[in-house]
Amino acid sequence: MFKLFVNTKRQMGHINPEIQGHFSEHLGRCIYEGIYVGEDSEIPNTNGMRNDVVAALKEMKVPVLRWPGGCFADEYHWKDGIGPKESRKKMINTHWGGVVEDNSFGTHEFMELCKQLGCKTYVNGNLGSGTVQEMSEWVEYMTFDGVSPMAKLREENGSKDSWTVDYFGVGNENWGCGGNMTPTHYANEYRRYQTYVRNYHPERPIQKIACGANVDDYNWTDKVMDTCFQAPAWLHGFMDGLSLHYYTHPGGWENKGSATDFDEAMWYQTLNKTLYIEELINHHTAIMDKYDKEHKVGLIVDEWGTWFDVEPGTNPGFLYQQNTMRDALVAGINLNIFNKHCDRVKMANIAQMVNVLQSVILTEGAKMILTPTYHVFKMYNCHQGAELLDSYVETVKIGTEKDQVPNLTESVSLGTDGKIHITMTNLSVNEDYEIEGLLADAEVTEVKGTVLVNEMHAHNTFDAPEVVKAESFDGCKVVDNKLVFTIPACSVLHLEVTVK
Ligand code: AHR
Numbered sequence: 001m002f003k004l005f006v007n008t009k010r011q012m013g014h015i016n017p018e019i020q021g022h023f024s025e026h027l028g029r030c031i032y033e034g035i036y037v038g039e040d041s042e043i044p045n046t047n048g049m050r051n052d053v054v055a056a057l058k059e060m061k062v063p064v065l066r067w068p069g070g071c072f073a074d075e076y077h078w079k080d081g082i083g084p085k086e087s088r089k090k091m092i093n094t095h096w097g098g099v100v101e102d103n104s105f106g107t108h109e110f111m112e113l114c115k116q117l118g119c120k121t122y123v124n125g126n127l128g129s130g131t132v133q134e135m136s137e138w139v140e141y142m143t144f145d146g147v148s149p150m151a152k153l154r155e156e157n158g159s160k161d162s163w164t165v166d167y168f169g170v171g172n173e174n175w176g177c178g179g180n181m182t183p184t185h186y187a188n189e190y191r192r193y194q195t196y197v198r199n200y201h202p203e204r205p206i207q208k209i210a211c212g213a214n215v216d217d218y219n220w221t222d223k224v225m226d227t228c229f230q231a232p233a234w235l236h237g238f239m240d241g242l243s244l245h246y247y248t249h250p251g252g253w254e255n256k257g258s259a260t261d262f263d264e265a266m267w268y269q270t271l272n273k274t275l276y277i278e279e280l281i282n283h284h285t286a287i288m289d290k291y292d293k294e295h296k297v298g299l300i301v302d303e304w305g306t307w308f309d310v311e312p313g314t315n316p317g318f319l320y321q322q323n324t325m326r327d328a329l330v331a332g333i334n335l336n337i338f339n340k341h342c343d344r345v346k347m348a349n350i351a352q353m354v355n356v357l358q359s360v361i362l363t364e365g366a367k368m369i370l371t372p373t374y375h376v377f378k379m380y381n382c383h384q385g386a387e388l389l390d391s392y393v394e395t396v397k398i399g400t401e402k403d404q405v406p407n408l409t410e411s412v413s414l415g416t417d418g419k420i421h422i423t424m425t426n427l428s429v430n431e432d433y434e435i436e437g438l439l440a441d442a443e444v445t446e447v448k449g450t451v452l453v454n455e456m457h458a459h460n461t462f463d464a465p466e467v468v469k470a471e472s473f474d475g476c477k478v479v480d481n482k483l484v485f486t487i488p489a490c491s492v493l494h495l496e497v498t499v500k
Pocket of ligand 1: 025069070072172173303351352357
């Protein structure tokens with residue numbers, strides 16, 4: 001029996017809905033085919049956006065969407081993607097498969113997509129190969145309502161009203177594909193570029209995000225914070241967020257391994273690599289704390305998720321991979337960790353939303369399937385905007401000699417619906433665990449549950465789309481005000497507890 005302790009009166013911080021954010025890049029079949037099929041497509045769409053995909057995403061709740069990249073962002077020139085579609089520039093997507101990018105999805109289409117999804121916007125600017133003027137004009141085009149050349153151009157292109165840009169990334173991976181810069185060089189460039197990311201609407205300011213570290217490049221975090229954090233008092237600061245990118249590629253960068261064909265040792269190796277993100281968050285936070293004790297700057301994990309070998313027979317530049325129960329566990333573990341660090345982690349964006357890496361949706365022509373990761377995001381959306389509660393679960397180490405992981409992870413919040421939400425993952429391939437949950441200072445009146453459970457390789461296909469799906473869980477009993485239940489092997493569980 002493992003004990004779960006919840007202090008219902010001790011709130012640890014606000015869980016920004018954006019912690020469950022998404023990322024969509026001009027990469028493979030993410031934007032084109034996966035989301036945007038164009039107005040003339042036979043696939044049912046609204047202003048070019050697939051109706052099936054948008055409906056599924058709305059049901060899951062997308063709080064924020066990052067676009068247009070990724071590496072693509074630092075080669076993207078936004079003026080190529082506005083105006084009449086037939087005259088938009090056709091170009092090569094150098095990063096991803098060398099395919100033709102016809103720019104039919106641009107700024108107006110992204111804003112339309114976010115409107116349909118009802119989500120916040122996170123636009124990533126081009127610092128690597130674009131000019132300060134270009135970035136500044138993009139911000140003016142998107143957000144300025146008065147008399148100006150860019151506002152006029154936007155109106156000519158069909159949008160009189162400006163849009164809200166909630167977050168703006170000043171470059172992406174500028175230590176690599178975004179210009180191969182040193183941290184100090186980038187930090188100085190960041191100070192210059194961000195100056196011209198103007199806030200035309202003080203009541204809905206743009207949150208500026210600086211490019212952060214790759215994995216454990218702590219020197220990058222230190223140098224960027226040192227150069228960019230301190231701003232004159234009359235400015236609000238140079239930065240609101242600093243990003244972090246960390247992917248789980250189980251076999252390493254050179255040999256990532258198959259998405260569907262793996263053994264138990266690889267299962268535990270994957271989960272162990274995923275758990276490493278907590279050490280990264282702690283370490284980067286400690287460095288940020290040196291400069292920013294009050295946690296004004298958010299750690300923005302704007303790329304995370306599994307990265308396997310591409311599905312056999314698909315374009316290697318498209319990064320298309322299947323999604324199994326192993327991905328479900330990776331999602332559940334990460335989202336629990338982000339919740340626990342919500343005082344510093346203000347946004348996280350899984351890579352990527354449709355048809356690329358750890359996607360929530362896969363498409364094939366007019367068909368669409370929901371992945372195990374989709375179901376986890378839907379089960380966890382109860383935490384969006386909730387207050388994290390102090391909680392702890394007893395665990396033991398399981399796995400292989402090389403890869404020891406805790407058998408359970410959890411996080412608990414007080415939701416905006418006034419209920420207590422417990423999300424748990426069981427990392428064991430084959431062992432169920434009995435849990436006794438103690439909720440201090442609360443009287444339990446009702447418990448409802450949802451579980452995602454199956455064997456480790458289970459996944460959905462276009463021929464069998466519902467092999468993995470969330471089901472209701474009625475195995476939780478209330479005994480002497482304690483929650484008594486068994487969490488099945490290889491599962492993700494959500495309990496919704498009503499208390500008085
Ligand atoms: O998500 C795929 C790529 O991974 C992104 O374009 C880049 O930022 C990262 O290296």
